[in-house]
Amino acid sequence: MAVWQYILLFSTALVGGGAALVGDQRLRKFLPTLLSFSGAYLLGIAALELIPDVFGQGAASAGPWLLLGFFIQLLLEGFSQGVEHGHVHAHRGQGMGFAVGIMFGLGVHALLEGLPLGAGETHAGGHHFHDEHLLYGIAMHKLPAAFALGLLLRGSGYSRAFVWTCLGIFGSLSPIGVGLGQVLSIDPEWRLRILALVVGSFLHISTTILFEADGSHRHGISVTKFLIIIAGMGVAYLTVH
Numbered sequence: 001m002a003v004w005q006y007i008l009l010f011s012t013a014l015v016g017g018g019a020a021l022v023g024d025q026r027l028r029k030f031l032p033t034l035l036s037f038s039g040a041y042l043l044g045i046a047a048l049e050l051i052p053d054v055f056g057q058g059a060a061s062a063g064p065w066l067l068l069g070f071f072i073q074l075l076l077e078g079f080s081q082g083v084e085h086g087h088v089h090a091h092r093g094q095g096m097g098f099a100v101g102i103m104f105g106l107g108v109h110a111l112l113e114g115l116p117l118g119a120g121e122t123h124a125g126g127h128h129f130h131d132e133h134l135l136y137g138i139a140m141h142k143l144p145a146a147f148a149l150g151l152l153l154r155g156s157g158y159s160r161a162f163v164w165t166c167l168g169i170f171g172s173l174s175p176i177g178v179g180l181g182q183v184l185s186i187d188p189e190w191r192l193r194i195l196a197l198v199v200g201s202f203l204h205i206s207t208t209i210l211f212e213a214d215g216s217h218r219h220g221i222s223v224t225k226f227l228i229i230i231a232g233m234g235v236a237y238l239t240v241h
Contacts, residue, residue, distance in 0.1 A: 001117060001135075006175045008139050009114070013171030016143040020150030021160060028088075031147055033228055035086045038140045039209030040229040042202045044236025045133045054196045057188075065193045069200020073109065080105025083148045084141070085209045090155025099153060103166055106149065107173050109201055113138050114177020116195040119186035133240060134198070138174055141205060146170060 019027050054062045079101040153163045
């Protein structure tokens with residue numbers, strides 16, 4: 001990947017988390033809007049580009065790998081507290097184990113999603129067009145996730161220095177995943193399986209965001225959120241075609 005793409009993967013975590021630290025409650029009201037747009041974009045690129053790519057290239061047992069990615073993400077959220085889709089349940093007086101659990105859940109996902117980007121370059125002599133969509137999808141959902149992470153850790157009483165350190169680790173793990181994908185020389189069949197795994201996690205994150213678009217206690221969706229979701233899917237459609 002180009003240097004600017006590594007920078008994009010790293011900086012989105014710092015920008016999103018930094019906004020939480022600087023703006024705090026003043027910017028928190030924008031989190032649902034950003035989540036709805038990013039969730040719709042993720043779902044759009046998954047349906048329009050990533051899923052057809054995985055199944056179109058004839059990956060053996062792609063379906064079970066996609067489902068495995070969905071359920072792995074479900075398990076990881078037991079550690080991450082649902083930060084990936086904007087949950088912020090801050091509790092003062094939490095010990096180091098609370099932050100470590102959150103970072104483990106976020107970190108495993110971030111590392112995995114970088115692997116197919118690096119593996120694609122190893123075997124294709126450069127990244128495919130769909131890899132750009134995967135790259136933008138990762139960056140898109142890292143922004144609100146990092147924002148929620150910053151709010152959660154700061155609201156739980158951790159120091160700013162500690163929160164910035166966690167944001168730096170979170171931001172670095174996807175680029176590290178890209179590097180691992182290049183170094184390990186993952187064969188094309190396994191790359192597609194890992195991509196299916198990542199797509200499964202995207203489906204879990206995006207659908208959870210959209211189901212919770214107007215809160216878990218409302219059956220329906222506001223006109224504003226509906227238009228935001230349409231816009232996110234529309235951007236996905238325009239970038240794919």
